[in-house]
Amino acid sequence: MILTPQPAKFTPARDILDVPSLGDAVAPATFPQHILRYRNDRWAQSVGLGELGDAEWVNHFGRFAPLAGSLERPLALRYHGHQFRVYNPDIGDGRGFLFAQMRDHLGRLMDLGTKGSGQTPYSRFGDGRLTLKGGVREILATEMLEALGVYTSRSFSLIETGEALERNDEPSPTRAAVLVRLSHSHIRIGSFQRAATLHDEGLLKALTDYALTKLYDATPGENPAAQLLGLVVERTADLAASYMIAGFVHGVLNSDNINITGESFDYGPWRFTPLWEPGFTAAYFDHQGLYAFARQAEAIHWDVAQLALSLRTLSETEPLVDALNRFPELYAAAMRRRFCWRLGIAEGDADTTSALIESAVRAMIESKTPIDRFFFDWRGGVLRTPTSEQHYTGPVWAELKGNVASFANPAAASHIYWHGEAPCSMHIDEVEAIWAAIDTRDDWTMLEAKIAQIADLREAMSGP
Template sequence: MPIDPQAYRPETIIRSLGPDMWDLVVAADFPDARLRFRNDRAAAEIGLAGLTDDAWVRHFGRFDPLPDTLPQPLALRYHGHQFRVYNPDIGDGRGFTFAQMRGRDGRLMDLGTKGSGRTPWSRSGDGRLTLKGGVREILATEMLEALGVPTSRTLSLIETSEALDRGDEPSPTRGAVMVRLSHSHIRIGTFQRLAYLRDEANMRRLVGYVLGWLYDEPGDDPARLLTLVVNRAATLAASYMAAGFVHGVLNSDNINVTGESFDYGPWRFAPTWDPGFVAAYFDRDGLYAFGRQPEAIHWDVMQLASSLRLIADSGPLVAALEAFPARYQEAVAAAILWRLGVVGRDGEGDRALVQTVERALRTTGVGIDRFFFDAFGGVLPEEYGDAWAEVRAALAAYMPRNDRSHPYWSGEPCSMLIDEVEAIWAGIAERDDWSILAAKVAAIREMGAALAR
């Protein structure tokens, strides 16, 4: 049977939010649908790895409904701050929620799209995704998952044989439709919209939905929700730093309330520990630069707190919000020690080690991926000279989390810098060679296996 009856557990619970929260939409009718990427590792978690390629394309390129889940896609409504400017005219403009189901771990999962056509929120856009954008999202999600970042996963990429015009890249360019797997597409901006509309009834309903279905906690306490989101958001910010990742567009409509990174546009991995490194050419003021990402995510969570004031007193919300800096410091220490492959010792000592590592990376200009590869297990090679003496001494007090016996450690560090991203795309654009992408995904997953042991 193509759908695994033991693992496939469909849901429709998002519909309980009511039609004030979404619009029924219809997917675009694409000229063609050619399967370019299917993530069977992720699909196995929701019982769909057994789909034939024809069935895969029918569901994820033509959007025939999956059994017993949403009968029609939903474009979610939300607002958001975009580069700190409030925008009440946004929502799912080129995507929708296509299905819901339970994963093997019992958590609720959304299948969301990107490039599936116009919706009431498309404004002047065409509702489409470039094939290059889809390839870049595969690379981002695979790399981040391997590096321990809580992230959506790219489930499917299908080329649509449309020629798309884009003002900021060579056009016409090839079109695609993508499906992502995530624990939720409810954003901070979803709450901002209800606060803007002064819609108390739907705000309470949304708080209950997020607590009950996304956090598996009973009740509808806004302060409790904020505490949970603060913890998840601080962990996300910390994991970005440990990964050397720059999202590029940390607007409040791009931060979801389960703390998963998603929606990858102008992302980059920083070559070195440069706090001012930016991913988006249009981020001229460095608002979302590498070193400012914790500040940016904290600011976005502040907007959630402000929105919840519609139905809650400020005192408990302020208390929850003020926990972010301390929670971030704990999380960034844990994330960097994990990437170093050592076992944490105590809070103060761990934070001191992290500060020492960050300082050495910043002052020496050693590549982020190179350092974490060489230092995994807590021992620096001899070629790291006097500038690294303080790091070497600090690491000596730590026990390795595991050894370097995995074959990955006998090679070279797996990186994802922009030149390689462009080279992978060039092979596809010029020769329709998808083998380079497949090889890179395999290499990333090998790194992930080595790190996770």
């Protein structure tokens, strides 16, 4: 479930220009400074940009000099969306843009998009900037999610810009940065909602064809709209399950934040929940718990239903409903597959595996065992001894031991990572400590150490 990047030749693309009226050409902001803080060389090599020197890197990803053969000017994309179930037609890329497209080592069409690159026609009253803390948090989120097998955008570059920003929800003034993400498209459900709301059937057809042929590499069939919806349902059901097994709460699962490829992106008020706590929320403004930990599958399913509604002019209703109704079954299957993958065991039949998951969740809840600790101590379905034995006593753990016995795979814990004292985690106190070191002392060593620790986890999870 972890895709390993491989070296590739730079292969520029500009396929997005085939879709009419999807974005507005914009100019990037001019920044007083360009201090390179992070470059993702693992993924840069996969799109043929790993050999760029730091000066070239800053020129492209801080000053946004075009990449040869790709987009000549950045595009601020247009879209609508439901935000906390309220429809908003007045959104779009307000502090970011699509900077470039290229092919990766697998031949996939990839986007380089920004956050904090300046104002656009959709900025409204915003300054178009990103706080340095927000950029650091996104690096931590994407690195950890990738290691846990979540299909996520990659934080590609972070450059501090020397500006002082005023924010109402954090101490100000605060440092500014510009982030570049590597993603498998920035087309959102909200992009289709906009076309449907404007009754632009030509744009809907163009978006559908682009998504099928360019993003899914599929040949359109008799009903392209239902075909696309079916693919999105499959990807997003898996995304929802991946969040749960990672213990991750996105925080803002609005329809404009759901990528048509099912790739997770746009990390604002995210959190990893320490415990399996169904009502745990990440956003302080999510007063109703709409996007709480255990409601994420419901939220994503609801968003995909908005895609189905947007496609009604291109398809009869029944095929769309049939595709949408597959979500619960696909989500349950993805939960079984991903739980077994993280635990390092082979998946059994549906009933047996479901019973194992139910007993594990029940045990974690009743004993208040951290999610990361559980998967660490029970790697391969065999309890680590003797240090952890004393914690896992009582009826709920006896039930789990009985359910997991037939799944045992001790070889899954052979990597040195599994012989450490504690699992790699990403809880809020650690995130805040990493930022405090940067903010108060300009000390980046804690961030670098954490990225190295996550790399160990990723390697351990990438094994057989």
